[in-house]
């Protein structure tokens with residue numbers, strides 16, 4: 695085998711490792727986004743429960759205000775009753791007071807209902823917050839693992855790339871250019887075995903002339919179908 699081919703095969707093994715590390719590095723942000731996406735549902739539940747509680751609180755305040763208004767009216771009517779000397783006016787005021795007192799009672803019943811609803815809403819919120827905290831903690835763990843992995847992969851990648859430079863330096867520049875061009879285009883390999891007359895890259899049968907050239911072992915030989923650099927395995 696040509697010494698350049700041996701060197702290329704070794705370089706290619708490193709380039710394949712580099713390619714995997716680069717892919718891993720590129721995929722980490724996607725994993726991070728997926729981890730964070732797990733929070734969306736729980737966050738929405740907390741938001742919905744918070745909103746529900748606030749809505750009920752507004753209703754309670756409104757009912758309380760209505761009660762207060764009626765109690766003021768009742769007080770005013772009592773004052774008028776106290777001041778009047780006419781019996782029929784006194785009784786008419788009494789009827790009105792009765793009406794307001796009935797109003798107050800039904801408003802107080804409503805307020806009690808809202809209070810119970812608020813208690814339930816608070817429990818729902820508490821559950822939603824607990825679930826969110828649990829998910830958040832799991833997501834944080836996942837994110838920490840991913841951050842560590844990212845740092846590890848980046849270090850390994852830097853080491854591989856530095857060593858690659860040393861390894862590639864002695865390779866003939868024309869061969870190197872050809873290899874680089876092929877490796878960037880092929881997802882698997884630029885240098886492949888040719889076994890039983892079949893190219894290990896595209897799996898096509900190579901022509902006799904190519905086999906003869908490989909046997910002569912004098913020049914870099916490419917598959918005439920896919921262009922990959924071949925070496926003979928018989």
Ligand SMILES: [Zn+2]
Nearest residue numbers: 893896917920
């Ligand atoms: Zn081929």
